[in-house]
Amino acid sequence: xxxxxxxxxxxxxxxxxxxxxxxxxxxxxxxxxxxxxxxxxxxxxxxxxxxxxxxxxxxxxxxxxxxxxxxxxxxxxxxxxxxxxxxxxxxxxxxxxxxxxxxxxxxxxxxxxxxxxxxxxxxxx
Numbered sequence: 001x002x003x004x005x006x007x008x009x010x011x012x013x014x015x016x017x018x019x020x021x022x023x024x025x026x027x028x029x030x031x032x033x034x035x036x037x038x039x040x041x042x043x044x045x046x047x048x049x050x051x052x053x054x055x056x057x058x059x060x061x062x063x064x065x066x067x068x069x070x071x072x073x074x075x076x077x078x079x080x081x082x083x084x085x086x087x088x089x090x091x092x093x094x095x096x097x098x099x100x101x102x103x104x105x106x107x108x109x110x111x112x113x114x115x116x117x118x119x120x121x122x123x124x125x
Contacts, residue, residue: 003028006038010046017046023059025049025066056093061085 007014020026021036026045028036052062065082 001038001040001042003036003038006042006046009043010050012046012050020046020049020059024063025059056089057085061089 001009003014003017006012006017010017017026021028026038026042026049028038028042031037049062052065053059057065064085067081
């Protein structure tokens with residue numbers, strides 16, 4: 001199938017599909033006219049790429065997952081590299097959550113201090 005058809009079937013832009021190909025996430029044969037010809041399995045591959053991107057993986061991390069011959073996070077055989085990548089991503093996400101919670105506490109404190117200061121000014125006027 002041509003890139004336009006793959007784009008239509010996956011609802012992913014042709015530009016993004018070209019990017020995936022440049023990053024080594026997707027392969028296409030080249031026809032005599034230099035058009036890309038994608039295999040039917042490319043539909044599932046693009047959908048998997050999109051899912052991994054939504055999960056916060058980089059294209060390099062996704063390429064590592066695909067080297068374990070993984071097409072979908074719900075349908076795979078155990079791969080040690082994949083396990084390490086998932087665990088590292090989980091650690092990063094947890095760290096981001098911790099940072100955001102800390103920021104939230106600081107902001108809540110500042111809001112409370114500002115509100116208290118405002119009340120004191122109103123009382124003293």
